[in-house]
Amino acid sequence: xxxxxxxxxxxxxxxxxxxxxxxxxxxxxxxxxxxxxxxxxxxxxxxxxxxxxxxxxxxxxxxxxxxxxxxxxxxxxxxxxxxxxx
Numbered sequence: 535x536x537x538x539x540x541x542x543x544x545x546x547x548x549x550x551x552x553x554x555x556x557x558x559x560x561x562x563x564x565x566x567x568x569x570x571x572x573x574x575x576x577x578x579x580x581x582x583x584x585x586x587x588x589x590x591x592x593x594x595x596x597x598x599x600x601x602x603x604x605x606x607x608x609x610x611x612x613x614x615x616x617x618x619x620x
Contacts, residue, residue, distance in 0.1 A: 550608035552583040582611050 545558040547565050555578055556565030570577055590597065590605060604610050 551606060551610070552581055552586055553579055553608065553611060554581045554583060586610070 546568075547556050547558050548554070549556070555568045557568060558565045567581065568578060586605070587597070589610070590599075590601060593602075593605075595601060604613070
């Protein structure tokens with residue numbers, strides 16, 4: 535699936551800081567979250583959107599604040615700076 539997203543041929547988006555794949559709407563401003571790969575049917579990793587917002591809140595920040603660089607990409611979750619769901 536990664537190759538399809540990177541090719542730019544499809545209206546798919548990967549939001550790395552949230553670990554989310556989505557189907558873009560025509561206006562490009564929003565997308566429908568995908569939970570399964572449309573090609574193989576495999577369940578995609580869970581979104582970390584809620585965890586991201588909880589993490590910045592614990593840091594005393596709001597989404598409109600100056601968010602640290604490592605929180606603006608997948609760096610924060612790749613480094614294990616969150617509690618995975620059990």
